[in-house]
Every structure is written in structure tokens, then in C-alpha cells.
Amino acid sequence: MSRDTIPAEVKRAVLVEAGHRCAIPTCRATTTEIAHIVPWADTQDNSFENLIALCPNCHTRFDQKKEIDRLAVKMYKHNLGILNNRYGEFERRLFELLAKSGERVFVLGAAGDLLVANAVKDGFFEDKHVQGMNFDIKSDSGYSKSFPMTFTYWVTDAGVEFIKRFASGNDIA
Structure with missing residues (x-):
């Protein structure tokens, strides 16, 4: 045939x-x-x-x-x-990197919180709120805002298990 x-x-x-x-x-x-x-x-x-x-x-x-x-x-x-x-492309690549390295802490730059938002929501990463560089805006009218330029995350125990299942081809649901 x-x-x-x-x-x-x-x-x-x-x-x-x-x-x-x-x-x-x-x-x-x-x-x-x-x-x-x-x-x-x-x-x-x-x-x-x-x-x-x-x-x-x-x-x-x-x-x-x-x-x-x-x-x-x-x-x-x-x-x-x-x-x-x-998960977005960035999160999937980060899962791959963490599976290979076994690291539990990583730092992301500006807007890093947006790039891993779903993994944080799912409890795989925890924002440690480490003070770092900020971009501060102050206007003459009294408005002020501070934007973080770095984000430090810890891979939670649930994240470690998820990444292990992901890397080994086990069910991640």
C-alpha cells in the first residue's frame, strides 16, 4: 500500500x-x-x-x-x-532552561513580571520582591510612580515538580 x-x-x-x-x-x-x-x-x-x-x-x-x-x-x-x-514562548524556554540547570533563583529585567505571569499565577515561581533598580517618575503636579527594572524569582516546590514532569515527558496537567 x-x-x-x-x-x-x-x-x-x-x-x-x-x-x-x-x-x-x-x-x-x-x-x-x-x-x-x-x-x-x-x-x-x-x-x-x-x-x-x-x-x-x-x-x-x-x-x-x-x-x-x-x-x-x-x-x-x-x-x-x-x-x-x-504559557508563552518565554515561559516555555525558561522551563527548558531551568530543567537543564536545576537553578531555583533567577532574575528578569524590566517587564519580566509580564513574561512569567501565568507561571507565577500557577504557583511555579514566586516574586521575592528584592529591591533593585527602579525607574522613578515625579511630576511638578505631585504625581510620582516607581517602576521596577529587575524582578527576582524563586522556583517553588510546585514549580520544581512541574518542571521535572515537563522535562521527563510526564503529564503536566
Whole structure:
């Protein structure tokens, strides 16, 4: 049986879902291939739900070497949906960095509070309100406002657990 071509719009959606990177959080290589979660030979299924972006190395480790099992790849796919609907690109990259480094404290510059707002709301990061540089505005009419230029965050215990689940491909829901 000849294999059907994956429609361009489905390929595009799969690549966009993964940010044009490998869907495995500890990899995230930028060269990607489209992989079938359940083999095409078994299902003839080229649907978005059955496809995932993997780098050539992870694709081989999944399809041929069986070093990455199907349940893990299904969880990576599931987690992409949650990550993409809840967290911004900056937060996702920060999760990756923290998974690799194991750091529990980080400092962000101006507007950093906006970049991690959902992770703070979810209890993964805590703003320690460390005094740093501020930009102060004072007008002749008496108006004054101080804007923080740095934000210091602590990764909470819940954040450490979330990042571990994220990096290992376990359910992050």
C-alpha cells in the first residue's frame, strides 16, 4: 500500500504546535521531521492528533531504536497542547532552561513580571520582591510612580515538580 502524503496544512499545524522544534522538551532541536505517533502502517492516519514534530535523532530513537516509547511521545503531544494554550514562548524556554540547570533563583529585567505571569499565577515561581533598580517618575503636579527594572524569582516546590514532569515527558496537567 502506498503511503498518503501528509497535507501541507497538517504538517504546518504540527510544526507550529512544537514551535518548529523537536517536541521532546530536553531536546528542542530546530531541525525537525514529522513522525507518526501510532505507525502509519497500522492506522493509515495522517491526522494532526497522530503526528508530532521530532528531530531526526529523536525520530530514530522513537521509530527504530525504540529508546523512546509511544506512551512518552503521546505525553509529549498532550503536554504541547497545555503548554501552548497556557504559557508563552518565554515561559516555555525558561522551563527548558531551568530543567537543564536545576537553578531555583533567577532574575528578569524590566517587564519580566509580564513574561512569567501565568507561571507565577500557577504557583511555579514566586516574586521575592528584592529591591533593585527602579525607574522613578515625579511630576511638578505631585504625581510620582516607581517602576521596577529587575524582578527576582524563586522556583517553588510546585514549580520544581512541574518542571521535572515537563522535562521527563510526564503529564503536566
